[in-house]
Amino acid sequence: MRTHPFDLFAIDGLLTDEEREIQRTVRTMGERELRPRVAQWFEDGAIPARELARELGKLGVLGMHLEGYGCAGTSALSYGLACLELEAVDSGLRSLVSVQGSLTMYAIWKYGSEEHKQEWLPGMAAGEKIGCFGLTEPDAGSDPGSMRTTARRDGSDWILNGTKMWITNGSVADVAVVWARTDEGVRGFVVPTDAPGFSAPEIKRKLSLRASVTSELVLEDVRLPAGAVLPSARGLSGPLGCLNEARFGIVFGALGAARDCLETAISYVGDRTVFGRALASYQLTQQKLADMTLELGKGMLLALQLGRLKDEGRLTPEQISLGKLNNVREAIAIARECRTLLGANGITLEYPVIRHANNLESVLTYEGTSEVHTLVIGKALTGEGAFR
Incomplete structure (x- = not known):
């Protein structure tokens, strides 16, 4: 009998019924509608962006954590769980949702005029405008x-x-x-x-x-x-405020990619026979799986804590940097380690692992590089800025 990595941390018990239902809904749609097509999109280097936007608009995830103007008005934590499930399919799909909702829509919602909001937000929430x-x-x-x-x-x-x-x-x-x-x-x-x-x-x-x-x-x-002009945004605090919204989604999203890699690896080693035994039965395999599960679970606990703080209005930029730095760094390490367990099969698009690993190379550096987030945390700890 196999135990899911998150079950070892009793993650479900930390979520409300509504949060679990939102997560299940997004995961079901991702598995049914998106996963069967995503490897081909990745290979082709092209996606049906407008079709996807409308599908995601119907799902209700575009700007879902914003209030009014056709937006769902969910909790920040629910939005994070949606990002996790979307990135479990592919980082590019989470990026579409993140840029639409946490960057563009949020900028208009937070800093725009009422005319801006009325003109753009309803159509963007529905996926009719990108x-x-x-x-x-x-x-x-x-x-x-x-x-x-x-x-x-x-x-x-x-x-x-x-x-x-x-x-x-x-x-x-x-x-x-x-x-x-x-x-x-x-x-x-x-x-x-x-x-x-x-x-x-x-x-x-x-x-x-x-x-x-x-x-x-x-x-x-x-x-x-x-x-x-956006009337309520002056200086860099405007765009940086938007970036923090997007970074929050990445804290959860990267864990989705890591979870998908780990689930794939656990299934694979159970079926793969090496020297007459299942690959899963070897000590080195189990050590790799145990180490990855530990880091994935710790990252999820961190993400949930940050989500609760955000919903309480107490989340700071430094805390977002903690989450982005840790969870993306661990996610890419998990993807690479899972690739080793799949051997040569790990480099094909028949499995999602190399695709996630390649995507996470971008996630590692966009919305603030690991180096920048390290210095943000360092400044918080020492009071000394080391950017220049």
């Missing part, structure tokens, strides 16, 4: 304060010029939230992607997050009306 978030630039990733994109006033209008890079959903988006330097400091702008001067060429030849649309955003004298 959004992207333009912060990262070719030379400004971990240091967004060095961005070169500018917005200058021209009468009552704004003129935007610049380039953004590694933008999820960019080529299929209907709206982009773009951050730019102005005479007033960094400001955010709601940019319809059909605006003259806006283009979003897709980035190809990726070996990670292949089941995801990744793009460059190019803004060449994009003219926007005065009302395009």
Whole structure:
């Protein structure tokens, strides 16, 4: 008789009935509708983004932790569990949901005008409109304060010029939230992607997050009306607040990829015969499984604690850094170790392990690299900033 890794930590007993039901619903949809197709999407390097957005909108996970405007208004922890189940299928699918809800929709919901919210949020919650978030630039990733994109006033209008890079959903988006330097400091702008001067060429030849649309955003004298600016966001605190929302989802999401790898490995070693015995019966195999289960369970306990703190309004950026640093680092280690248990089969798309491992290489560095989160934690512990 096999015990599931999470059962050793009695994880289900830490969730409410509603949280368990949301998790089951997302997992069922993922297993039935997404998993059968995701390996082909990864191999092709292309996804049916609009179809997926509508499916995920019907599921209710787009902006699910936001209130009003067609959003479900669930707890943050429930949103985290949904991210876990989506990333158990593929990190690219969780990225679509995360960028839509935790970055673009959250920016409009938190910092936008009522007109922005009414125009965009209902359609985005339904998956009828897709959004992207333009912060990262070719030379400004971990240091967004060095961005070169500018917005200058021209009468009552704004003129935007610049380039953004590694933008999820960019080529299929209907709206982009773009951050730019102005005479007033960094400001955010709601940019319809059909605006003259806006283009979003897709980035190809990726070996990670292949089941995801990744793009460059190019803004060449994009003219926007005065009302395009996000009125309640000034300075870097605006985009950084959005990033913390997305990082929270990653704390849970990375565990989904790790869980799927571990479940796959446990099943595989039970069926695989080596030297006349099941691979699962060897001590080294069991040591690997036990070590991975320990790290997965510890990561889940950390995620649940952070989720409770977020729902109580007590979660700090430093705590999010703890979760992102630990859970992604352990998830990628689990994926790599599981690959060894599958041997040569571990490098094929017949199994999800190498796909998860490749995806987690991106998750390790986006929304804040491990190095940046390490320094955030170090500053909290010492009171000394070591970024420069």
